[in-house]
Amino acid sequence: MNNEFIGFITRIGDIEQFETKNGTTCLSRDIVVTTDEQYPRSACFTLRNEQAQTFTLNIGQRVRVDFDIDARPNRDGSRYFNQLKAWRITQL
Numbered sequence: 626m627n628n629e630f631i632g633f634i635t636r637i638g639d640i641e642q643f644e645t646k647n648g649t650t651c652l653s654r655d656i657v658v659t660t661d662e663q664y665p666r667s668a669c670f671t672l673r674n675e676q677a678q679t680f681t682l683n684i685g686q687r688v689r690v691d692f693d694i695d696a697r698p699n700r701d702g703s704r705y706f707n708q709l710k711a712w713r714i715t716q717l
Contacts, residue, residue, distance in 0.1 A: 630668050630690045630709075631717065632660040637684060640677050652677040656711070658690055670711040680714050687717045 636657035644650055654677040659667040670690055672680060691713040696705045 628692050628694060628709075630658055630660075630670075630692065632658040632665075632667075632688070634682055634684055634686045634688060635659045635667065637682050656682060658688060661687075668709055670709045672711050672714075676711065681716075682714070689715045689717055691715075 634656055636655075638655040640652055640654045642650060642652055652674050654672045655669050656672065657667055657669050659665050668690075670692055690711050692709045692711045695708045695710055697708060698705050
């Protein structure tokens, strides 16, 4: 399934570094994209590792984000959270 979202970048988070359970160091960056519709919608996308560094991003830039949806449990497994993982960002 190909998921895409088109809009303008409204927020670019800082690149964060974290360590996984198996000791691997990873990079993460969140961006928020907002549609240009009568009733705008916003979505927060996560960029991981090399994508967190390689995509050239600017506030106000119109983009198409191709992404996957993933659900992860909290620490005790009592609740799940959805995450939108961007794998391609195309400037429009």
